[in-house]
Amino acid sequence: MRLTLHTDYALRLLMHLAVTPGRLVTITEVAEAFAISRNHLVKVAHELGKAGFVETMRGRGGGLRLARPPEKIVIGDVVRAMEEDFRIVECFDREANTCCIAPACRLKRLLRDALEAWAAVLDDATLADLAAKPAPLRRLLALTA
Known part of the structure; x- marks a missing residue:
């Protein structure tokens, strides 16, 4: 399983916001x-805004912040x-499948089980878990107190 860059960046952006609570963060700052x-x-x-994970404020002095507490994400x-x-x-x-062994193949069930297990692990973690020890992240991101 490989996540897209879109998802990778979304997770990084959320982690950045989680370790900078109480202030608006700009896209440029995160980039x-x-x-x-x-x-x-x-x-x-x-996309994160449309999904309800972040709030975006436009204009001068605008930026991003989490739309809900990290433990709720x-x-x-x-x-x-x-x-x-x-x-x-x-x-x-089903519509695009052309594999001739699909009706007898056991690989599909194995991969589906693996995907479900992977999703279950992600469902057990919150953004608060990823930002539980913010000091190292803040240092690596060159964030000041």
């Missing part, structure tokens, strides 16, 4: 801290909101 594309991050922030929910699909093999898509 520079992670050395990632500002343009891509704008799209990510927009489940990582599995974020991943599901950001990823387009979880069809890790062709046979997960």
Whole structure:
């Protein structure tokens, strides 16, 4: 399983916001801290806003902040909101499946079980868990107190 860059950036942005509570954070600040594309991050922030994970304030003095407490943001929910699909093999898509062994193949069930287990682990974690020890993250992101 591989997450898209979109999801990777979404998780990084949320972690950045979690370790900077009480203030608005700009897209530029986050892009520079992670050395990632500002343009891509704008799209990510927009999607996170539509999904209800962040609040966005436009204009001078604007920025981003978490829309709810970090302990209320489940990582599995974020991943599901950001990823387009979880069809890790062709046979997960009934309409596009052309695999001739699909009716007898046991691999599909094994992969589905693995995907469900992976999702269950993500559902057990919150953003608060990822930001539980903010000092190292703040130091690596060059954030001041």
